[in-house]
Amino acid sequence: MLTALILIFVLVYAAIALEHPLRVNKSATALLGAGLLWTLYALGQGDAHLVGEQLNESLMSTAQIVFFLMGAMTIVEVVDAHNGFEVITSRIKTTKLSSLMWMVGFVSFFLSSILDNLTTTIVMVSLMKKLLDKRDDRLFFAGIIVIAANAGGAWTPIGDVTTTMLWIGGQITALEIMKGLFIPSLINLLVPLGITAWILGSRPVIAPQRDPNEESFETSAFERNLMFFMGLSILVLVPVFKTVTHLPPFMGILFGLGILWLVGDLVHRKKEDLDKQRLTLARALTRIDMSSIVFFIGILLSVAVLEHTHILSNIAGWLDKTVGRQDIIVMLIGLVSAVVDNVPLVAASMGMYSLEQYPPDSFLWEFMAYCAGTGGSILIIGSAAGVAAMGLEKIDFIWYVKKISGLALVGYFAGAIFYIIEYNLTH
DSSP states (O other): OHHHHHHHHHHHHHHHHTHHHHTOOHHHHHHHHHHHHHHHHHHHHOOHHHHHHHHHHHHHHHHHHHHHHHHHHHHHHHHHHTTTTHHHHTTOOOOBHHHHHHHHHHHHHHHHHHSOHHHHHHHHHHHHHHHOOOHHHHHHHHHHHHHHHHHHHHTSTTSSHHHHHHHHTTSSOHHHHHHHHHHHHHHHHHHHHHHHHHHHTTOBOOOOOOOTTSOOOOOOHHHHHHHHHHHHHHHHHHHHHHHHHOOOHHHHHHHHHHHHHHHHHHHTTTSOHHHHHHHSHHHHHHHSOHHHHHHHHHHHHHHHHHHHTTHHHHHHHHHHHHTOOHHHHHHHHHHHTTTSOHHHHHHHHHHHSOTTTSOTTOHHHHHHHHHHHHHTTSSGGGSHHHHHHHHHHTOOHHHHIIIIIHHHHHHHHHHHHHHHHHHHHHO
């Protein structure tokens, strides 16, 4: 059964990678894969009650991420409907793509350390649609945003799901992870950013022209500012909400969505029905990319089967026996996280190594946070940020491999080598 599960999983990932040549939507493939894997697992396991419990557990963790994703995407759509991003775009005066790339990279890096890599990617990729006309330029920027968001999320306990898991589990502490991983994460961004800026040279920024057939309606400066700052504040305050209430982040985003909806309806209550309709949150919900959300559900449920069958923990155990060296094992886990979701990988590693053997803030846990967080950038399906960018800009898997994967890989190894040298010098 295990061989069949691995084979199906590999075929599903291959079909997702070859979406364009096959002309089959990746969301259909992901759902088909999830259905096949769970069906085979249920028939092979023979214990309906156990499989039911495991599916409920997987569905709960998947739903939390999906609700969060839907909430964040809807908030971005509401801000966009009110032309709220003009608050930022009107202040960006650079005419060179390379200068814009540096600005976008640093904003994404620091924003994802406060928000998280997924929300940051949604916000920044949406913003690029307002700044760049050429699709090739937008794709390049989306790739750099994914690298920057994953790098920024790795050095704070709230910036990435895996660092949050390690933080809650007691493997890392907030101050130590920030001190230990800030410079390696920054190097992870600076290396690909420098190479890309050099490739772009002095190419000019080509701003998009407004489509005359596009729905056009003006919003006041008050409405633009209100929705932009409210939307951003809700996203920024989600980690604070989680810390204070100990409720999962999706609850904070849904609560914020309710507040934004209420404020929007109150602000527009005196407008004509047609104008009001265009600006409501109900309309924003119809404009979010449900296809990418469905794809996300399929991928997460597929990976959950590998977790429940202990395939991932067995791979981790085999690595421990075969390789032996901790730094190489963790770097390999980071590379594997480019293909397989980093959450179950880190969960398997947390179960494999005890806190008695490896105390909080030891080399293993800090380096794990870096490698699992940034390794996902190497392939576009390796992180939530990449999957979100893939859905928003319809990025082709093969295009990403050709244009961005090499940059992400160089940045990954540069940051990892720096961390190993730094740790050996200071300990």
